[in-house]
Amino acid sequence: MxxxxxxxxxxxxxxxxxxxxxxxxxxxxxxxxxxxxxxxxxxxxxxxxxxxxxxxxxxxxxxxxxxxxxxxxxxxxxxxxxxxxxxxxxxxxxxxxxxxxxxxxxxxxxxxxxxxxxxxxxxxxxxxxxxxxxxxxxxxxxxxxxxxxxxxxxxxxxxxxxxxxxxxxxxxxxxxxxxxxxxxxxxxxxxxxxxxxxxxxxxxxxxxxxxxxxxxxxxxxxxxxxxxxxxxxxxxxxxxxxxLDVLRWAVCQVDLSECETCEKIYDVVRQALEQALDQVDGKPLAIRLILTGSCPVHGKLLDQTTQWTEGFRSIAVQSGEMWLETVKFQTTRKVSLEEMFGEDNPIAGLLKSVQQIELDGETLFRLVPELSALKNKLPAEIQTGDESFLDPSPDKMEGLRNEIQELLIAKLLQHGGAK
CATH class of the missing domain: 3.60.21.10 (Metallo-dependent phosphatases)
Structure with missing residues (x-):
């Protein structure tokens, strides 16, 4: 043979x-x-x-x-x-x-x-x-x-x-x-x-x-x-x-639709990460966490992404040899703006205006000139690849626009007294 x-x-x-x-x-x-x-x-x-x-x-x-x-x-x-x-x-x-x-x-x-x-x-x-x-x-x-x-x-x-x-x-x-x-x-x-x-x-x-x-x-x-x-x-x-690999990469998508409290979110994420670790036969795991679902605490997630991310990192390292590559916040609001405020409420009108924001690479660099100067000073490797800095392509700009819109909406809802 x-x-x-x-x-x-x-x-x-x-x-x-x-x-x-x-x-x-x-x-x-x-x-x-x-x-x-x-x-x-x-x-x-x-x-x-x-x-x-x-x-x-x-x-x-x-x-x-x-x-x-x-x-x-x-x-x-x-x-x-x-x-x-x-x-x-x-x-x-x-x-x-x-x-x-x-x-x-x-x-x-x-x-x-x-x-x-x-x-x-x-x-x-x-x-x-x-x-x-x-x-x-x-x-x-x-x-x-x-x-x-x-x-x-x-x-x-x-x-x-x-x-x-x-x-x-x-x-x-x-x-x-x-x-x-x-x-x-x-x-x-x-x-x-x-x-x-x-x-x-x-x-x-x-x-x-x-x-x-x-x-x-x-x-x-x-x-x-x-x-x-x-x-x-x-x-x-x-x-x-x-x-033959010695360190594994994985994407973990977690649906937060049923999570009504911060404690519940941490529990659900902990279970998902531990399950992902169980599937790699004892190898160290680098994982991307993607949070999805129509979530009751969507606004709180977007308003405090840094704090949430560090909390999830803590859960990951407590679970074993696991490290978060990044956390993607892709949840949505539980109810529509009309259900929150009605058609004629001033806040509803302001929020609708936020939703209509148009954004592309040229507009972004024109509105914030400092970004263009900064981009020109960054090394090439930061400007290319899956997570490149301010990629002006339509898909990336669409995602950035949606993130900005949802963050502004969350801030307005918070100051408007909505839960």
Whole structure:
């Protein structure tokens, strides 16, 4: 029997985003998460006595700050080499951005496929041939798969490729190709990388994204790991998913519709967070808390978000190894403005005016000129991504407008004497 591990998108030494600013966060655990997940990968390979490991791109996370990342990788490859385990790698878009990786010699048991054209490596002792091509630069937009050779009938054929296929949300459209492009090559297994969520595209032949081995932010929730593939008499008999991550990300949505007191809100949130922690098999948990529902204390929530957030953080750390990435207040009012004040009440008219506020990026920066000056001084990383600073896109502005409206309404209701 032949056994191999298919992994991808390791992003070695990539920082986990979203927890560093919190005083109670496990800083060292965050910094070393990708290394410890990679150690779990090495341990799995040794325990299962695999013949080889396939890394389908993005082993690294762009250019290194120094050589420590490469030295760490080389040391782990040395452990595999002592057990006769080979490693085959195609570079992906993040690897291609690195300069230091191009100068460090690879260990003897590691093969990095050429970026110039598809390359085929034969393992005659076990009857396997691996076809692959690395990225020559970061943004590869041509169909690399189309140039891969046809299968060799004398071997078990594997295609190793870093690709977005026909496109995946949240991932750049690199090395695009179709499932038919891959199937036309006649390979037995396609080991893909680039997409960070595990996905089995096909079982005839097997076409697999294993996902990354460690979630790095709130968009990478759930279990992360690699695939262990078993081959017998030239046929795949098993493809198993193994969890390798050391810290899990999750989104916890809590309905507060039935909560009429502050104490009840804390109780409901505590139960939800403890339940989420029970589902991660003892791993530390970074969680985004989203509060929803038509809530009787909606106004109090919006009026004191900082105090509520700190209260929820306290509940999280009391529950175990759990940290709140952020809290989203998305509750709504229990009753309409008309039910509160009637049609002709002056406060009702004022509140309706608040609801009609129109807001877009241009208007916001014109009304508050200081925001534009501040935005220009911020580093690029704060202005991009899921939680970028004052993103002027229509969706973000719509959400910001709604938040402002509801906050003003809550303030007016409070001063107007409404409960």
């Amino acid at each position: 032949v056994k191999f591990i298919h992994t991808a998108d390791i992003h070695l030494d990539s920082p986990l985003k979203g927890l560093e600013v919190h005083d109670d966060a496990p800083v060292e655990e965050i910094r070393g998460a990708t290394r410890r997940a990679f150690d779990n990968l090495i341990d799995l390979a040794l325990e299962e006595e695999v013949d080889f490991i396939l890394i389908a791109g993005d082993l690294y996370d762009g250019d290194w700050k120094d050589y420590n990342t490469g030295l760490f990788f080389s040391a782990r490859m040395g452990k595999l080499s002592k057990s006769g385990i080979k490693v085959f790698i195609v570079s992906g878009n993040h690897d291609a951005a690195s300069q230091l990786t191009k100068t460090m010699p690879l260990p003897d048991n590691v093969t990095l496929f050429s970026p110039r054209k598809p390359q085929s490596v034969k393992l005659d002792d076990i009857g396997v041939i691996i076809h692959g091509q690395s990225y020559s630069h970061r943004a590869v937009t041509e169909n690399l798969a189309s140039q891969y050779p046809q299968y060799d009938s004398n071997y078990f054929n594997i295609g190793l490729l870093h690709t977005s296929l026909t496109g995946r949300e949240g991932h750049e459209d690199y090395a695009p190709c179709t499932m038919d492009d891959l199937k036309s090559k006649g390979y037995d297994y396609w080991a893909l990388g680039h997409v960070h969520t595990r996905e089995i595209i096909s079982e005839d032949p097997w076409i697999v994204f294993p996902g990354n081995i460690q979630g790095r932010h709130i968009k990478e929730t759930g279990a992360k790991g690699a695939s262990l593939v078993s081959v017998e008499d030239g046929r795949i008999v098993k493809v198993e998913a193994f969890e």
